[in-house]
Amino acid sequence: MGKITTILFDCDNTLVLSEELAFEACAELANEILESKGETDRYTGPSLLKDFVGQNFRGMMTSLCKKYNFTLTDSEFDAYVDRELGKVIETLEKKAQPCPGVVSELDALFAKKHYLLAVVSSSALSRVVASIKKTGLDKYFKDNHVYSAATSLPKPTSKPDPAIYIHACKDLGVTTAECVAVEDSRSGATAAKRAEIPLIGYVGPYEAEEQQTMYDMLKNECGAIYVMRHWEEFPKALEAVEAAVAKL
Secondary structure (H helix, E strand, O other): OOOOOEEEEOOEOOOEOOHHHHHHHHHHHHHHHHHHOOOOOOOOHHHHHHHHOOOOHHHHHHHHHHHHOOOOOHHHHHHHHHHHHHHHHHHHHHHOOEOOOHHHHHHHHHHHOOOEEEEEEOOOHHHHHHHHHHOOHHHHOOHHHEEEOOOOOOOOOOOOOOHHHHHHHHHHOOOHHHEEEEEOOHHHHHHHHHOOOOEEEEOOOOOHHHHHHHHHHHHHHOOOOEEEOOHHHHHHHHHHHHHHHHOO
């Protein structure tokens, strides 16, 4: 009989309303790259978010290269990553807000002390830390329990690669079967699925017309046991996951 001991939270648009802010900053650099390669297409923050939600900037640039069939050298990649990170952190430190309802749920979890809590993100560690500190969520997570696919791994990667989840579980000393992941995007949910971690989906930050599409994708494609539209559903979602795991 299985038991959940650990909750692994994505950060961007799961704990913190950061994606829209970050993609505003990213769009400027994406357009600079497209212009340098002779491409006429241009992105806004929302259109970039629609195409590349859930990816870190390195993953986004890789996808951009594939979409438009051009290449960037390693030094170009690194230079753009450094510039993007600075722009995004500056924006987050000024404007980031927690997702509605998440503070009360984390308060309750933290008070019970029944679960190990960690953040598992694709974004650079400094960006994740800036987000959770600005919103006051850092008090719920030990410094060494915040993981970044872009920073924490020997070779930087991005969800949907499950490497960061596997690394986090190993570092925390837990099995994937005793964890639950909370994710809002296809790439993040796919990473959890590939790591064989039970999944709770979250579609709260999406516009009304997108919510049902994302709900169906997280439920049917990625196998989420429960999909939340608001954080107030979290106790019910966790209960559903624990009931499902207990049957295994």
